[in-house]
Amino acid sequence: xxxxALERNIIERVNMGDMLRRRARSESAQEALxxxxxxxxxxxxxxxxxxxxxxLARGLIGLGLEQYQKLAFMSANNLDYITVLFACxxxxxxxxxxxxxxxxxxxxxxxxxxxxxxxxxxxxxxxLALACVAGNDAIVSxxxxxxxxxxxxxxxxxxxxxxxxxxxxxxxVIADRDVAHMIYxxxxxxxxxxxxxxHLALYFSAMNGAISLGGKRHDSSLVxxxxxxxxxxxxxxxxxxxxxxxxxxxxxxxxxxxxLIQSExxxxxxxxxxxxxxxxxxxxxxxxxxxxxTTGVYAMAPMDQASxxxxxxxxxxxxxxxxxxxxxxxxxxxxxxxxxxxxxxANYWGVPCNAVDQAVIDDQGNxxxxxxxxxxxxxxxxxxxGYFKNPEATAEASAFGWHHSGDLGMIDKYGQLVFVxxxxxxxxxxxxxxxxIKVEQVILGMEGVALxxxxxxxxxxxxxxxxxxxxxxxxxxxxxxxxIDLCKQHLGGFEVPKKVVFVDSFEFTGTGKIRKVxxxxxxxxxxx
Numbered sequence: 376x377x378x379x380a381l382e383r384n385i386i387e388r389v390n391m392g393d394m395l396r397r398r399a400r401s402e403s404a405q406e407a408l409x410x411x412x413x414x415x416x417x418x419x420x421x422x423x424x425x426x427x428x429x430x431l432a433r434g435l436i437g438l439g440l441e442q443y444q445k446l447a448f449m450s451a452n453n454l455d456y457i458t459v460l461f462a463c464x465x466x467x468x469x470x471x472x473x474x475x476x477x478x479x480x481x482x483x484x485x486x487x488x489x490x491x492x493x494x495x496x497x498x499x500x501x502x503l504a505l506a507c508v509a510g511n512d513a514i515v516s517x518x519x520x521x522x523x524x525x526x527x528x529x530x531x532x533x534x535x536x537x538x539x540x541x542x543x544x545x546x547x548v549i550a551d552r553d554v555a556h557m558i559y560x561x562x563x564x565x566x567x568x569x570x571x572x573x574h575l576a577l578y579f580s581a582m583n584g585a586i587s588l589g590g591k592r593h594d595s596s597l598v599x600x601x602x603x604x605x606x607x608x609x610x611x612x613x614x615x616x617x618x619x620x621x622x623x624x625x626x627x628x629x630x631x632x633x634x635l636i637q638s639e640x641x642x643x644x645x646x647x648x649x650x651x652x653x654x655x656x657x658x659x660x661x662x663x664x665x666x667x668x669t670t671g672v673y674a675m676a677p678m679d680q681a682s683x684x685x686x687x688x689x690x691x692x693x694x695x696x697x698x699x700x701x702x703x704x705x706x707x708x709x710x711x712x713x714x715x716x717x718x719x720x721a722n723y724w725g726v727p728c729n730a731v732d733q734a735v736i737d738d739q740g741n742x743x744x745x746x747x748x749x750x751x752x753x754x755x756x757x758x759x760x761g762y763f764k765n766p767e768a769t770a771e772a773s774a775f776g777w778h779h780s781g782d783l784g785m786i787d788k789y790g791q792l793v794f795v796x797x798x799x800x801x802x803x804x805x806x807x808x809x810x811x812i813k814v815e816q817v818i819l820g821m822e823g824v825a826l827x828x829x830x831x832x833x834x835x836x837x838x839x840x841x842x843x844x845x846x847x848x849x850x851x852x853x854x855x856x857x858x859i860d861l862c863k864q865h866l867g868g869f870e871v872p873k874k875v876v877f878v879d880s881f882e883f884t885g886t887g888k889i890r891k892v893x894x895x896x897x898x899x900x901x902x903x
Contacts, residue, residue: 440468
């Protein structure tokens with residue numbers, strides 16, 4: 376007897392809402408989430424979280440939210456953030472996490488471009504959130520993450536409290552390639568692109584993280600990186616899928632992080648290198664505090680060897696570098712601690728994760744020989760569905776059947792991937808992607824500026840610091856402070872140049888583009 380496509384999809388059931396339902400049944404009484412609000416420890420078991428998610432989902436249905444519509448939300452890391460995420464997953468609604476550190480114009484663009492029908496926001500961000508949807512007729516309701524509606528239309532807590540039924544929403548058929556969430560990421564264009572990721576991609580990320588990093592059942596993790604970024608989400612998915620406890624921090628503080636690792640018996644965490652190094656400076660910190668800790672991951676940037684050795688000694692565990700990007704749900708590859716390497720002091724990204732195929736290819740789609748430089752590419756189920764409403768960029772990113780990272784690299788004799796340089800002019804600063812073109816457009820709009828080039832240079836804290844080289848028109852005088860002040864008016868804080876240098880002229884490529892490679896080399900020691 377043949378099985379219809381609908382029947383097969385119901386049988387297979389690969390989606391993030393079902394992942395939570397499974398854990399609520401198998402790990403019912405286990406703590407799933409922990410957060411500290413005003414010094415008070417708050418937590419949900421898997422059963423409580425699942426019931427709360429189901430109630431919020433029913434409340435959102437009552438507001439008219441339908442499957443496949445988009446829901447935008449702005450919040451710092453907290454328990455409600457994760458409740459909103461999984462309510463979307465259960466409903467088959469597309470979650471649109473908003474990076475509230477962007478400038479208001481980009482936030483407004485993200486919400487409008489995503490075609491979101493509903494906005495949920497942290498009460499601490501109320502004025503910013505409501506200003507960014509003012510005049511947006513597509514938004515049918517504005518939901519405040521609090522006990523009271525405030526300036527919004529309704530409160531999230533009231534939506535949950537109004538529901539007597541916390542049982543499963545069994546009327547929703549959600550296919551594995553249906554869109555789970557859409558995260559906006561800055562690239563080489565002046566506007567962020569909406570990365571559309573499927574339930575299958577997120578679920579494989581959760582499975583891959585456990586397999587590739589040796590995760591164990593009930594392992595707990597410290598989630599510090601902002602949840603509007605893919606890295607923090609991937610760590611949380613892995614933890615919850617293993618029936619473990621995710622301890623959520625709204626912002627990083629080294630002393631608090633060390634205390635939580637000890638008191639909550641944390642097994643693993645993924646932090647930026649500057650965060651790991653800050654742990655070394657905590658007064659009174661010692662190795663005995665970390666006897667539960669098994670796996671450390673430093674993300675988005677390499678770490679100098681002396682700091683890596685010191686952190687490894689303090690934590691008593693191996694420290695691995697995880698790499699990837701929003702378009703290929705992290706992690707794509709891992710440089711395992713103490714791996715063999717051919718080149719000293721190179722920026723190693725390592726070997727592909729368990730379900731990932733990794734290659735370095737040329738402009739014709741052919742894999743290059745070992746040791747030769749080409750574009751870093753990946754393929755596998757973690758890849759995005761595409762860029763929302765941008766078929767040209769989607770086609771470019773998926774040419775030759777590979778996902779193109781936009782970064783250049785090579786494979787050494789041990790099979791380890793080495794990052795060489797940017798193929799695209801995106802600056803990775805403090806975990807954020809900064810579009811050099813976007814910053815350049817602001818500076819070029821300043822009276823008296825003839826040419827400008829924005830690029831990244833090495834920085835101990837930020838991995839790359841945003842720098843601008845500016846050529847002035849004849850007879851014009853400007854100061855570094857004046858340029859930076861203008862950027863602060865039009866850009867997010869992470870996009871503002873840390874340094875502005877004035878040059879008499881630029882070198883150009885054969886196609887008339889400023890040669891940024893030379894600028895990066897010339898000013899490489901600017902912060903050393």
